[in-house]
Amino acid sequence: MGSTSEGDHGFAGVGRRALIKRSAALGLVSVPAMSFLSACASGGGDDTGAGTAEGKTSKGNPFGAKKGSKLDVVVFKGGYGDDYARAWEADFGKKLGITSSHTGTQEITGKLQPRFNAGNPPDIVDDSGAQKINIDVLYKNGQLLDLAEVLDAPSVDDPARKVRDTLIPGTLDPGMQEGKIVALNYIYTVWGLWYSGKLFEEKGWQPPKTWDDFLAICKDAKSQGIGGLAHQGKYPYYINVALMDLIAKKGGLDAMKAIDNLDPKAFVGSDAAQAAAEAVYEVVEKGYLMPGTNGLSHTESQTRWNQYKAAFITCGSWLENEQLKQTPPDFDMKFLPMPPLSGSALPFEAIRAGSGEPFVIPSKAGNLPAAKEFMRRMLSKEWSTLFAKQANSLTILKDGVDPGVRLRPGTQSTVEASKAAGDHTFRYLYTEWYGEMGTALEAASNELMARRIQPKEWLKRCQAAVDKQAKDPASKKNHRD
Incomplete structure (x- = not known):
């Protein structure tokens, strides 16, 4: 992950843009x-x-x-x-x-x-x-x-x-x-989805503001031989950008804090978590993933996206700098907040x-x-x-x-997204507090994207990771109100 993690952090993970005025x-x-x-x-x-x-x-x-x-x-x-x-x-x-x-x-x-x-x-x-x-x-x-x-x-x-x-x-x-x-x-x-302004203009696509709009573009892309969503399959940290963002947007800050606070119903018993898992799994079931993306590293998947082989990719804002050499001059990289599910507590503009x-x-x-x-x-x-x-x-x-x-265009779009978000920003902390749990959540997501498990099992595995972490007495020293 760029900074993130090479996947993690992206942080490889995570973000860079050609700067910012003050x-x-x-x-x-x-x-x-x-x-x-x-x-x-x-x-x-x-x-x-x-x-x-x-x-x-x-x-x-x-x-x-x-x-x-x-x-x-x-x-x-x-x-x-x-x-x-x-x-x-x-x-x-x-x-x-x-x-x-x-x-x-x-x-x-x-x-x-x-x-x-x-x-x-x-x-x-x-x-x-x-x-x-x-x-x-x-x-x-x-x-x-x-x-x-x-x-x-x-x-x-x-x-x-x-x-x-x-x-x-x-x-x-x-x-x-x-x-x-x-x-x-x-x-x-900032974390979310990314797309090519050039490709969208050529295809007549409008940046989606709902999950249904997102799926519609994925469907159209597939019909034209283009992947809908690419993700950095070898590093499931990245697909958790989509899963965790959808949970936070659907259930609001309480759903996010439930995960950080190791709630016994953080996943199993959470309507927001179930809806997020089912939404992402639908992308897999309908064949909207870019072919081969599950087996690619972050840079491999991102480079294919730069070659217009997918409409969207999940990442943090280090993406633009990480892909400078692979990005065509007229690619027009753009950032997009995660399109929310129907009935979400947080608006489209909300960003991690x-x-x-x-x-x-x-x-x-x-x-x-x-x-x-x-x-x-x-x-x-x-x-x-x-x-x-x-x-x-x-x-x-x-x-x-x-x-x-x-x-640069990607950087400018993140600045604009940050301004539009206003106070509607959120950030998980379990990734810093509980490394072992974070790895377990990523492993479960890897299985979900490969169709080796279904949403119900993903929820169970994620909850098991939360419950295991909660048994560590030191975990009680970290808490979000």
Whole structure:
């Protein structure tokens, strides 16, 4: 997933667009802050790192990052690439005299798990992709730094304000474990359907605003030898964009929170979940899937979609940047909120939106002062703009991109969708809180899309995953009101 997950996160997973004038100027929607029953228990962030490279503190260097020291940076090289991080590192070296060792990879677990186990982790990590190390696992093992010190530090752009006060409301929530922010989800992402403006114009299709309209286009596409819906079959995270969005829209925020809160009727006994499963399964039963999509990776499926072999694809907003080389110049990529089922509680304009691409500082990082300062500068307008230029996406920093940046069509459409959504935004948190459960839900969806199980069995398997997670005493420390 680009950022997402290579599937996950897309986060590979997840989103990028050619930027954004100031988010305020764009009228970017603010994500409502979420309430949690937080309890700071044992485990989690351990601030006693191995960081010995300490220099003198100052207003411009509050953590005492030491000139001449080195910073070990590992970045998930997915949909956003890693050129943005290299640009940051170059600026960091120029301004502070701190050099960086850089690793861009999709093999986060393979490369980093041995280092975490040995007590020799990098200094800062973009822990994303299909092979990410689950944040909840790192937290429970005491391997993540509590980021409160960074978030309470003075902003680079306005030292009179704390860093946390410069961020889009609600964007810190996904990085929370038991009341502590231990991961900084840096990129503001939207999830939903995508289509080609060129193809739709040629076929005379109008962007669907209901699920029935969506099915009608899929049917017409099939009659013309085009797949209706493509999905990244090897990474069922992506089809869960459709399933989970439909649940939230059909049943409203209560249906979404029931899943995050491990409700005994989150799936079995949920009319919204049943309706969503049956709706997506109808796409499978009627042969509206792009042929072969169940066996394709994210990039393979997305590239075939770019070749006009399917009308729609599910993804997060990292899609445009991830597919830059494969997208025809006149493709006219467009984002679409998930078309709601009949009788849905949330309107068509409602979108899943929030922060993705979690950056973490290991508690045993060798250069903690530099790692903290690096993260603080990530949340400056200068570095946010650098990211925008390199990765075609918005960050969680309010008013975070210099004006005058030209937006790509997909990016522009996500900005417009965010404005249209207004307060109708939602975001699941089980993906950050319960990695094992999330994997189980994806496995069930994989079976559903392959027609090896039907909706009733999908509901049972999903509920079993929820019930299993609920038996973990630590789960009671995460809750949404």
